[in-house]
Amino acid sequence: MATDPIHQFEIKRIVPIDVGGVDLSFTNSALFMVLSAVVGSGLLMWATMHRRLVPARMQSAAEMFYEFVAKMHRDAVGSEGMRFFPLVFTLFLFILMANLFGMFPYFFTVNSHIIVTATMALFVFFLVIGFGIWRNGFRFFKIFVPDGIPVAVLPFIVLIEILSFFTRPLSHAMRLFANMLAGHITLKVFGGFVISLGQSTIFGAGAVSTIVGVGMAIVALIATVALTALEFLVAGLQAYIFAMLTSIYLSDAVHPGDH
Amino acid sequence: MNDPDRDLRPDTPAISDDAGLDARLDALGKRLAGRREGSVDDRREARRTDAQSYGLGIRVATDIVAGTLMGGGLGWLADSLFGTSPLGLIVLLMLGVAAGILLALRSAGMVNEPTMESRSADENEQGRTG
Numbered sequence: 196m197a198t199d200p201i202h203q204f205e206i207k208r209i210v211p212i213d214v215g216g217v218d219l220s221f222t223n224s225a226l227f228m229v230l231s232a233v234v235g236s237g238l239l240m241w242a243t244m245h246r247r248l249v250p251a252r253m254q255s256a257a258e259m260f261y262e263f264v265a266k267m268h269r270d271a272v273g274s275e276g277m278r279f280f281p282l283v284f285t286l287f288l289f290i291l292m293a294n295l296f297g298m299f300p301y302f303f304t305v306n307s308h309i310i311v312t313a314t315m316a317l318f319v320f321f322l323v324i325g326f327g328i329w330r331n332g333f334r335f336f337k338i339f340v341p342d343g344i345p346v347a348v349l350p351f352i353v354l355i356e357i358l359s360f361f362t363r364p365l366s367h368a369m370r371l372f373a374n375m376l377a378g379h380i381t382l383k384v385f386g387g388f389v390i391s392l393g394q395s396t397i398f399g400a401g402a403v404s405t406i407v408g409v410g411m412a413i414v415a416l417i418a419t420v421a422l423t424a425l426e427f428l429v430a431g432l433q434a435y436i437f438a439m440l441t442s443i444y445l446s447d448a449v450h451p452g453d454h
Numbered sequence: 455m456n457d458p459d460r461d462l463r464p465d466t467p468a469i470s471d472d473a474g475l476d477a478r479l480d481a482l483g484k485r486l487a488g489r490r491e492g493s494v495d496d497r498r499e500a501r502r503t504d505a506q507s508y509g510l511g512i513r514v515a516t517d518i519v520a521g522t523l524m525g526g527g528l529g530w531l532a533d534s535l536f537g538t539s540p541l542g543l544i545v546l547l548m549l550g551v552a553a554g555i556l557l558a559l560r561s562a563g564m565v566n567e568p569t570m571e572s573r574s575a576d577e578n579e580q581g582r583t584g
Binding site for chain 2: 337338339341354355356358359360361362363365366369370373374428432433435436440443446447450
């Protein structure tokens with residue numbers, strides 16, 4: 196059915212590829228990942244192509260975007276962590292473009308699948324562990340042992356700290372995924388209300404039910420418009436939060452404790 | 455020199471033309487600053503803090519949910535692996551909730567981020583904001 200709110204998340208094979216029994220098909224999800232990456236980087240390259248000293252409109256916008264992400268990252272990690280800035284900027288741009296592509300009708304929302312967000316979150320998680328140990332050695336594990344805790348409750352606290360450390364990638368991935376999934380389902384459900392309420396008035400009998408049905412369809416339409424605006428806010432905000440948390444997690448690995 | 459605006463502004467002191475001009479420029483600057491603060495910047499600031507609050511709310515909510523899911527999932531896994539049902543689920547679920555709340559408090563800037571170096575006790579008191 197057209198109003199099925201889950202239908203939009205279905206993965207479809209565009210170019211079936213099978214490598215030794217492993218399904219590596221080029222799907223609609225892959226298509227929109229490629230689109231997000233290509234359009235995102237292409238837009239930035241096109242905007243900064245002329246490299247004017249006094250930037251034109253597009254170059255100015257690109258520079259503001261760069262400065263915005265750079266400031267966010269530097270505030271969280273400090274100048275020392277700027278080696279991770281390309282990663283954070285890429286994540287931000289990719290997630291932002293994917294979320295904005297998802298706002299087009301009939302387009303696929305890449306981040307509404309938890310496997311996509313979990314891949315990014317787990318990459319950041321293992322990068323933090325790997326870089327933290329490579330850089331600080333076993334001192335890295337001191338982040339699980341807070342200071343000034345009585346010895347009696349210390350094992351308990353360390354257990355909670357370790358559990359909370361391993362919860363971070365789950366929370367990191369789930370936040371983006373759940374926001375995109377829930378937002379798009381809500382949009383579809385309210386859009387479906389408009390159709391079904393309108394249909395019921397056409398085939399329904401009484402005048403009262405027609406007035407009530409049309410009135411409610413208009414309310415649902417207004418709600419859909421408002422929700423669309425909210426979804427645009429969420430699309431940008433979730434990209435920002437994902438990138439900002441990446442910076443904050445990386446600061447654990449970079450800094451030996453001078454927060 | 456004659457001040458052409460003098461008649462229109464009887465409250466402006468006309469002892470010296472320069473001083474009068476300075477005073478009026480100051481007043482104009484203050485009025486403009488007040489008007490600017492009242493309009494664009496205030497609204498932009500309000501909108502930004504709205505988005506920030508929304509983001510913080512989402513962060514805190516998912517932290518607690520993720521902690522609970524993590525604890526519950528690990529507890530269920532431990533029970534099915536070691537046959538300790540229902541002890542593992544009970545203990546790990548509670549620890550998971552605690553871990554989620556710790557994450558949420560860190561997101562809200564009320565608990566220090568974990569560090570690798572020792573800190574003095576009074577430094578530990580101050581939570582990290584932002």
